[in-house]
Amino acid sequence: MISATDELAATGLLPPKEVMALESAGFRTIGDMLDHLPKRHEDRRIFDAFPNQPAPGAVCLRGTVVDTSRRRFGGGGLFEAVVMDNTGGVFGSGKITCRWFNIAFIHKLVASGQELVVYGRVRDLNGRLVIEHPEFEVLRPDEGGGGSIHLDRMVPVYRNVPGIAQRRLREIIHLLLHRCDPSSLTAPFDVDPSMPRARSVCEAHFPDEASAADAARRRFALEEFFAIQINVVWRRACHHGKPGRVLGKRAALLTEFYQSLPFDLTNAQKRSIREIVADMRQPVPMNRLLQGDVGAGKTFVAMAAMLMAVDSGCQAALMAPTQILAEQHFLTFRRWLKALPVRIALRTGNRGETSHHELAGPPQIVIGTHALLYDEKLFEDLGLVVIDEQHKFGVSQRSRLINRGVVPDVLVMTATPIPRTLTMTVYGDLDVSLLDEKPPGRGKVVTALREGAKQKDVTKFVKDQLAAGHQAYLVYPLVEESESLKVESATEAYGKWRKRLGGYQVGLMHGRLAPEEKEEVMRRFREGEIHALVATTVIEVGVDVPNATVMILHHAERFGLAQLHQLRGRIGRGGEKGYCILLTDGGNPEAMDKLRVLEKTGDGFEIAENDLRLRGPGNVLGTRQSGLNDLRFSDFLADTALLREARALAERALEEDPQLDGKHRGLRVLLQEQEADWRTH
Ligand code: ADP
Numbered sequence: 132m133i134s135a136t137d138e139l140a141a142t143g144l145l146p147p148k149e150v151m152a153l154e155s156a157g158f159r160t161i162g163d164m165l166d167h168l169p170k171r172h173e174d175r176r177i178f179d180a181f182p183n184q185p186a187p188g189a190v191c192l193r194g195t196v197v198d199t200s201r202r203r204f205g206g207g208g209l210f211e212a213v214v215m216d217n218t219g220g221v222f223g224s225g226k227i228t229c230r231w232f233n234i235a236f237i238h239k240l241v242a243s244g245q246e247l248v249v250y251g252r253v254r255d256l257n258g259r260l261v262i263e264h265p266e267f268e269v270l271r272p273d274e275g276g277g278g279s280i281h282l283d284r285m286v287p288v289y290r291n292v293p294g295i296a297q298r299r300l301r302e303i304i305h306l307l308l309h310r311c312d313p314s315s316l317t318a319p320f321d322v323d324p325s326m327p328r329a330r331s332v333c334e335a336h337f338p339d340e341a342s343a344a345d346a347a348r349r350r351f352a353l354e355e356f357f358a359i360q361i362n363v364v365w366r367r368a369c370h371h372g373k374p375g376r377v378l379g380k381r382a383a384l385l386t387e388f389y390q391s392l393p394f395d396l397t398n399a400q401k402r403s404i405r406e407i408v409a410d411m412r413q414p415v416p417m418n419r420l421l422q423g424d425v426g427a428g429k430t431f432v433a434m435a436a437m438l439m440a441v442d443s444g445c446q447a448a449l450m451a452p453t454q455i456l457a458e459q460h461f462l463t464f465r466r467w468l469k470a471l472p473v474r475i476a477l478r479t480g481n482r483g484e485t486s487h488h489e490l491a492g493p494p495q496i497v498i499g500t501h502a503l504l505y506d507e508k509l510f511e512d513l514g515l516v517v518i519d520e521q522h523k524f525g526v527s528q529r530s531r532l533i534n535r536g537v538v539p540d541v542l543v544m545t546a547t548p549i550p551r552t553l554t555m556t557v558y559g560d561l562d563v564s565l566l567d568e569k570p571p572g573r574g575k576v577v578t579a580l581r582e583g584a585k586q587k588d589v590t591k592f593v594k595d596q597l598a599a600g601h602q603a604y605l606v607y608p609l610v611e612e613s614e615s616l617k618v619e620s621a622t623e624a625y626g627k628w629r630k631r632l633g634g635y636q637v638g639l640m641h642g643r644l645a646p647e648e649k650e651e652v653m654r655r656f657r658e659g660e661i662h663a664l665v666a667t668t669v670i671e672v673g674v675d676v677p678n679a680t681v682m683i684l685h686h687a688e689r690f691g692l693a694q695l696h697q698l699r700g701r702i703g704r705g706g707e708k709g710y711c712i713l714l715t716d717g718g719n720p721e722a723m724d725k726l727r728v729l730e731k732t733g734d735g736f737e738i739a740e741n742d743l744r745l746r747g748p749g750n751v752l753g754t755r756q757s758g759l760n761d762l763r764f765s766d767f768l769a770d771t772a773l774l775r776e777a778r779a780l781a782e783r784a785l786e787e788d789p790q791l792d793g794k795h796r797g798l799r800v801l802l803q804e805q806e807a808d809w810r811t812h
Pocket residue numbers: 394395396397400423424425426427428429430431546570571673675677704
């Protein structure tokens with residue numbers, strides 16, 4: 132018997148040429164091969180009837196080739212095979228044409244008299260029913276009956292492996308499966324003791340019924356989710372296991388702050404602050420996520436929490452993902468806390484401690500970029516860390532925080548509304564407060580998609596808005612002109628807009644400017660000296676200029692949905708109506724559908740759900756550190772029940788073996804592998 136960990140070559144079961152092909156496709160061990168699950172199964176016991184009209188879904192047909200033809204042109208050509216229903220075609224037309232373009236050797240594979248299984252979508256081509264580029268298999272003359280793995284049963288169909296034909300791949304996996312010692316097909320944790328794992332592996336490949344394959348896939352999805360959840364639960368336990376401080380016994384500053392506000396906090400803000408304060412009063416370090424759409428008012432919640440920390444006699448820090456945002460937070464804090472006796476400092480990589488000298492004593496509130504994380508001295512007296520726009524930091528930075536003696540309370544703020552299931556995975560170690568209500572008196576933002584709009588009209592619109600005293604963002608996807616892409620860049624557009632908007636001040640903002648230049652541009656825009664700002668996505672998060680009511684997004688199809696939503700969040704921040712115009716040259720219908728989502732809804736969660744569906748979790752979160760890019764079963768991500776099950780299993784495992792050094796030792800190894808994987812990416 133071979134073991135799942137054996138190298139393919141060592142088994143001697145496969146010819147060297149095949150081993151080489153498999154190895155260059157990334158399969159080294161038996162286990163790697165058995166992990167290559169089918170992309171689908173075909174029920175080759177009952178085939179579909181030959182259709183007599185086009186159909187939207189794919190069909191799986193069995194028939195005999197009665198005619199072939201080949202036309203050559205250019206470097207390639209067209210090959211057609213007419214396939215006839217052997218059973219007589221009682222219901223259907225009984226005939227279908229399979230067409231292949233530009234496949235040099237296809238005529239050597241398909242010939243009259245052969246029996247084929249074809250799979251694909253049937254189209255109507257001038258009255259003929261055709262399938263273009265079907266997946267197909269040539270059956271052997273004697274095939275069928277009980278013994279075959281290719282016919283008269285549920286048959287796995289795999290993603291192609293270069294150099295190995297589909298039938299051969301199926302044979303190899305079948306062979307390895309039957310020679311493999313079942314006891315070697317284990318996982319670090321058995322998520323379903325009611326069903327031996329080896330059996331799930333078999334059924335994922337060669338099930339008797341489709342339902343058995345589904346059940347097996349679900350098991351593997353559960354395993355995959357479990358691997359994430361054990362990590363999350365472990366990190367949570369690490370955080371909570373550390374000694375923390377008890378903060379929030381006094382609230383003098385906080386009370387003063389409330390009294391100084393010219394408006395009431397929203398109910399959601401009040402609720403979140405209550406949740407945060409309750410956490411801060413515990414001797415266990417807080418580890419909380421504040422989730423709220425753009426403009427929901429996260430900053431005041433952070434401010435309240437930080438004042439609580441200062442009230443308790445320690446420092447509080449706010450970390451922003453970029454220098455611009457750190458700078459802006461600093462100004463916001465200074466403005467709103469002007470009347471309060473708190474010392475606030477801005478500290479960023481470039482500025483060192485420049486703003487210190489004004490302070491009569493050490494700062495109580497420090498605002499900076501994530502460079503603060505590496506400031507050991509700061510952490511000596513730190514009671515609370517607020518991390519703004521968390522996904523830009525990632526899990527590994529967060530874990531830096533907890534690898535300390537006394538762990539500060541941590542509040543993570545994100546404006547990226549993500550679906551509930553993703554929250555449970557990416558932020559699963561955090562408790563969640565939700566700002567699900569926007570402050571009153573916000574202007575509505577109208578979003579409009581314009582395909583192939585005339586520049587003249589766009590310019591006029593912007594000019595009218597500027598004439599009314601508003602400001603505008605003119606957003607471009609790139610900084611510089613790219614040769615390969617015919618996309619206008621921000622720098623290029625800047626020159627043009629200056630001409631178009633003669634009489635108004637136009638600014639340029641992009642990521643390659645020096646930090647001081649960025650600050651200067653932002654300052655001038657904030658103060659209304661610059662009327663229209665040509666910019667790249669550096670303005671994506673947090674930039675807050677309430678008088679800016681117009682955003683023109685050029686080449687909108689090149690941005691992600693969530694990103695567009697973030698960008699759009701820059702306008703409609705004051706009381707005035709905002710306009711977000713998505714410009715595109717049109718084309719790709721999928722891209723247009725994507726953009727239309729933004730016309731329809733301003734709800735960040737709804738947009739996030741769409742984004743997840745369109746782009747997959749790894750891309751949505753934009754970081755490998757989420758550990759989600761490699762998910763093989765991400766189609767189960769919408770399955771909240773399965774995620775909860777994984778969470779419960781992970782919690783139970785940790786209860787049974789809190790240090791993971793006893794019966795679940797294997798999980799410790801898994802955690803170490805995950806950490807190593809994050810560090811290297
Ligand atoms: P977020 O960071 O969640 O996107 P901000 O904290 O920047 O949102 O708040 C957006 C705007 O709303 C700011 O101009 C802020 O002053 C204002 N704001 C926040 N809370 C309230 C409130 N309760 N009432 C009125 N305006 C508010």
